Amino acid sequence: PVFALSFGVYCALIVSILIGAPKANTSQPNVNEGGSVYLCPWSQGQSNCSVVHFDNEGDRRFHVNDVDVQVEFKSHQWFGATVRSHGNTVLACAPRYYWRTEHDAPFSDVTGTCYLSVDNLKTFVEYAPCRTGSHQSGGFSCLFQDGKIVLGGPGSFYWQGQLILATTKEIVKAYYPSYFLLSVTGQIQTHQVQGSYDDSYLGEHGPLLHRLAATDINNDGMEDLVVGAPMFMQRGSDGLRWEEVGRVYVYLQRRPLLFEPRLPHLGGTQAFGRFGSSLAPLGDLNQDGFNDIAIGCPFGGDDQQGLVLIYNGHASGLMDMPTQTLAGQWASGTFPASFGYALRGNKDLDHNGYPDLIVGAFGVDKAVLYRARPIVNASASLMLQPTMINPEEKSCTVSNGNETISVSCVNLSFCLSANGKHLPADLGFVVEVQLDHLKQTQKESSVRRTLFLDSQQPSLLKTITMANGGRTCHDTRIYLRSEGEFRDKLSPIYVTLNFSLDPLASLDHHGLRPILKYQTTHLIEQKAQIQLDCGEDNICVPDLKLAVYGDRTEVYLGDDNSLTLTFNARNEGEGGAYEAELYMVLPPEADYSGIARNNQSLTQLTCSYEAENQTRSLVCDLGNPMKSAPIPLEIMFHYHVLLGMSTASFYYFVLCPTVVSRPDKLLFPPPNWRMSHSLQEEQDIGSEIQHVYELVNNGPSMISQSVLELRCPLRAQGHDLLYPVEIITQGPLNCSSNHTLNALKLKVGNTLARTHVHMHRCMQAHTHTRTHLAYKQYVLECSAQYRVKNMPYAIAPKLKPSGSTKILTPVMWNKPESQYIVPLWIIILAILAGLLLLALLIYVLYKMGFFKRSNPYGTAMEKAQLKPQASSEA
Numbered sequence: 001p002v003f004a005l006s007f008g009v010y011c012a013l014i015v016s017i018l019i020g021a022p023k024a025n026t027s028q029p030n031v032n033e034g035g036s037v038y039l040c041p042w043s044q045g046q047s048n049c050s051v052v053h054f055d056n057e058g059d060r061r062f063h064v065n066d067v068d069v070q071v072e073f074k075s076h077q078w079f080g081a082t083v084r085s086h087g088n089t090v091l092a093c094a095p096r097y098y099w100r101t102e103h104d105a106p107f108s109d110v111t112g113t114c115y116l117s118v119d120n121l122k123t124f125v126e127y128a129p130c131r132t133g134s135h136q137s138g139g140f141s142c143l144f145q146d147g148k149i150v151l152g153g154p155g156s157f158y159w160q161g162q163l164i165l166a167t168t169k170e171i172v173k174a175y176y177p178s179y180f181l182l183s184v185t186g187q188i189q190t191h192q193v194q195g196s197y198d199d200s201y202l203g204e205h206g207p208l209l210h211r212l213a214a215t216d217i218n219n220d221g222m223e224d225l226v227v228g229a230p231m232f233m234q235r236g237s238d239g240l241r242w243e244e245v246g247r248v249y250v251y252l253q254r255r256p257l258l259f260e261p262r263l264p265h266l267g268g269t270q271a272f273g274r275f276g277s278s279l280a281p282l283g284d285l286n287q288d289g290f291n292d293i294a295i296g297c298p299f300g301g302d303d304q305q306g307l308v309l310i311y312n313g314h315a316s317g318l319m320d321m322p323t324q325t326l327a328g329q330w331a332s333g334t335f336p337a338s339f340g341y342a343l344r345g346n347k348d349l350d351h352n353g354y355p356d357l358i359v360g361a362f363g364v365d366k367a368v369l370y371r372a373r374p375i376v377n378a379s380a381s382l383m384l385q386p387t388m389i390n391p392e393e394k395s396c397t398v399s400n401g402n403e404t405i406s407v408s409c410v411n412l413s414f415c416l417s418a419n420g421k422h423l424p425a426d427l428g429f430v431v432e433v434q435l436d437h438l439k440q441t442q443k444e445s446s447v448r449r450t451l452f453l454d455s456q457q458p459s460l461l462k463t464i465t466m467a468n469g470g471r472t473c474h475d476t477r478i479y480l481r482s483e484g485e486f487r488d489k490l491s492p493i494y495v496t497l498n499f500s501l502d503p504l505a506s507l508d509h510h511g512l513r514p515i516l517k518y519q520t521t522h523l524i525e526q527k528a529q530i531q532l533d534c535g536e537d538n539i540c541v542p543d544l545k546l547a548v549y550g551d552r553t554e555v556y557l558g559d560d561n562s563l564t565l566t567f568n569a570r571n572e573g574e575g576g577a578y579e580a581e582l583y584m585v586l587p588p589e590a591d592y593s594g595i596a597r598n599n600q601s602l603t604q605l606t607c608s609y610e611a612e613n614q615t616r617s618l619v620c621d622l623g624n625p626m627k628s629a630p631i632p633l634e635i636m637f638h639y640h641v642l643l644g645m646s647t648a649s650f651y652y653f654v655l656c657p658t659v660v661s662r663p664d665k666l667l668f669p670p671p672n673w674r675m676s677h678s679l680q681e682e683q684d685i686g687s688e689i690q691h692v693y694e695l696v697n698n699g700p701s702m703i704s705q706s707v708l709e710l711r712c713p714l715r716a717q718g719h720d721l722l723y724p725v726e727i728i729t730q731g732p733l734n735c736s737s738n739h740t741l742n743a744l745k746l747k748v749g750n751t752l753a754r755t756h757v758h759m760h761r762c763m764q765a766h767t768h769t770r771t772h773l774a775y776k777q778y779v780l781e782c783s784a785q786y787r788v789k790n791m792p793y794a795i796a797p798k799l800k801p802s803g804s805t806k807i808l809t810p811v812m813w814n815k816p817e818s819q820y821i822v823p824l825w826i827i828i829l830a831i832l833a834g835l836l837l838l839a840l841l842i843y844v845l846y847k848m849g850f851f852k853r854s855n856p857y858g859t860a861m862e863k864a865q866l867k868p869q870a871s872s873e874a
């Protein structure tokens, strides 16, 4: 089976391919499936390949203390899994070659080994740098670079990987047949680096399948390394299972042999796709100065037949996403094609100046040659001159068959330039220019406002043939259609140009069709604006005003009423108002009967009446642009009952919420109130307070739904304050309360008698509340919030009216002392007791000789007066 491929040039003209067959049986004695490398002349296909005899020996043995020990194991060593060639030099490696490090050790290490030929496959030397006296994990990939060999040992140093570098010259010099441990002069190897690089190959369980490629990706003059870890595992999308998706690491060489990982790493997307099984530097495939690389994913693709992904290099590494994906095309057989198991690139096999790629498909014993197509570096430019179209300046003419009309026009020119390496002499392009293209896609019905002058078409398709390295320009003119044919003068007119290579152009002399560079800008866009009547900056700031008068103020139900409304529309802003319309939604009661045409100035206006579903509307064109002169408009209606009228731009409302509290202050306790232990009637609980809320729409716009929300405190200072009794409504109202009304089921007085007192036009709500506690200083504060929710118009105003109001009701203390009546007998008894006490006191003082003192009288009386008072208080 095809496993690894390499190119080598042996004569000036004949190209040969080296094909590694790592599972092939060989003539080596006692070695099973040792692996071979075949040489296949390119000119004769792969049918006449011959084996290259790098190593004819079987497993070698060693004599230590008369004991004969087998020290190496070549069976299943996968010789030919890596084959590299450069000039006359060929290197082929066996990554699964085992070496018994210590003769008495029961186990052996996978150290790998390589064979090198520097003289066109005439003589061969062995090079096995990992075969040392101490334990080593080898298994490696190899590279050629300027007479040096770079070996990658990914298993070394806890999977950080190791690079070994030696010159081919020194390897050949150091070689001595039958010596196992050789020291190569000048051989350098990377040493263990700091811990952060550990686990670079985390989750990787197939070290032997590591692939290594070196190429200068970022064009800094130093070879960078690309390492494939096809069995890399990561958590699947469910976060639980581990998925083997594969990964490719990119290490940029910053200083000689100092490699820095480029993040993020490239990750495979398909479980078991083996992304990174093979890598091939492609050279500069797209001729952008940066080398590109192919990554094989031999079990990728929907059919698991294998994919090859092409990644482009750039200044900071490899692109994150592939720019091209190659898929093998085989009938799905019992075992997978493994397209992309081996890759080799960076050789221009067909001599068209672009490096080609060979993809090996392990499962179907095939190698496919992909020839790189030449890349065209093309760019286009588009210019409109001038970019402001003045409709007044009609300098061009168009003929529509019968007559010639003057139109406004602008110059349109576009240029195309193309260059590239190894291209055919003539390049064919198709250029497409679309005028006012966006307008067409936005609205199917809208017309394209500009056309090409010569074709009177909105698009132009042109085939251009030009020389490689040339530049071609094309000048034409476009014109603005006459004013009546379109309405939108405000939005810009976009002109777009896109181009592609002409699919019908002839092939190059290698039989290949060139392609446009990957990053080519295919689409360019320019815009033109129609000159408006809006001053220097061409920006209009209209300010529309409307006044409405009716010819009567009263209507009668049931009558065949007719009403004429006079609208007076004005534009008080700067410049014209484009596409100005008066939009009117008719209420169900009104029927449109026409525009009054008694005044000459009114006849210029056109109005259209539309009835769709339940909505009937009238749209009148106020001009495009609407000038500053007032536009009077008289519209006649027949109606049954006229409720309101509005226009899209001119909603106007007067919403006035009013609240009345009855009474406007509250006395507590109410006169003649007695604390009752069994609450039965509403009077038992306290004073009555009624709030009347009224929301009036004074029009003229109609409201189909609005909400009034009331809030009153039911408790104050830790005590119950209000007891909501009922909500009395009048008119089409739906009220709800999240507090139970009349929770004690008290008998409520005659509500009908009360409500007919308050008649309101729109809606009203009575909140009938009673207090049963009183506070010396308290203000009852209720709030009412209203919002308009819906309006019966197709175009509702952005800001719907809303607002709030408060109602304050002072609650006052009603002189509590006067309420305490002291029975008469208690007063008489108290007076009698007081007199008795006074008589007793006088008697005592008399006995003590108090009244005999000279002039002490006033003071004694004061004391006498004070004493009884103090005692009565006590």
Ligand SMILES: *[C@@H]1O[C@H](CO)[C@@H](O)[C@H](O)[C@H]1NC(C)=O
Binding pocket: 044, 048, 050
């Ligand atoms: C195959 O190659 C050998 C030399 O490797 C040559 O002698 C022989 O003629 C070739 N056969 C064909 C059919 O080309």
Ligand SMILES: *[C@@H]1O[C@H](CO)[C@@H](O)[C@H](O)[C@H]1NC(C)=O
Binding pocket: 287, 288, 377, 378, 379, 417, 418, 419, 420
């Ligand atoms: C592509 O062409 C432009 C000029 O048209 C040139 O400036 C640019 O360098 C070219 N790019 C490549 C990659 O050749």
Ligand SMILES: *[C@@H]1O[C@H](CO)[C@@H](O)[C@H](O)[C@H]1NC(C)=O
Binding pocket: 400, 401, 402
């Ligand atoms: C040319 O004139 C004839 C008669 O006036 C009219 O029917 C026809 O539509 C006109 N054609 C165009 C393209 O305007």
Ligand SMILES: *[C@@H]1O[C@H](CO)[C@@H](O)[C@H](O)[C@H]1NC(C)=O
Binding pocket: 385, 386, 411, 475
């Ligand atoms: C448009 O092109 C014509 C020649 O095709 C030229 O005379 C004229 O000056 C150009 N107009 C502008 C505004 O560039």
Ligand SMILES: *[C@@H]1O[C@H](CO)[C@@H](O)[C@H](O)[C@H]1NC(C)=O
Binding pocket: 430, 431, 432, 498, 499, 500
């Ligand atoms: C231009 O773009 C449109 C839409 O993507 C495409 O259909 C058309 O083929 C393109 N034209 C050219 C000349 O590439």
Ligand SMILES: *[C@@H]1O[C@H](CO)[C@@H](O)[C@H](O)[C@H]1NC(C)=O
Binding pocket: 598, 599, 600, 601, 632
């Ligand atoms: C026409 O209407 C304008 C504006 O309302 C008014 O000034 C003018 O007198 C009217 N003319 C007639 C003939 O009614």
Ligand SMILES: *[C@@H]1O[C@H](CO)[C@@H](O)[C@H](O)[C@H]1NC(C)=O
Binding pocket: 612, 613
């Ligand atoms: C009219 O009714 C149809 C079907 O019920 C609906 O699809 C359409 O949107 C309505 N049009 C308007 C302006 O409401």
Ligand SMILES: *[C@@H]1O[C@H](CO)[C@@H](O)[C@H](O)[C@H]1NC(C)=O
Binding pocket: 732, 733, 734
């Ligand atoms: C009030 O609500 C009821 C039920 O939700 C509904 O049937 C009735 O039409 C509504 N009345 C008004 C005037 O919205």
Ligand SMILES: *[C@@H]1O[C@H](CO)[C@@H](O)[C@H](O)[C@H]1NC(C)=O
Binding pocket: 738, 739
């Ligand atoms: C009553 O409704 C208002 C507003 O929805 C809410 O803030 C309040 O908590 C509600 N009260 C009760 C007792 O559910």
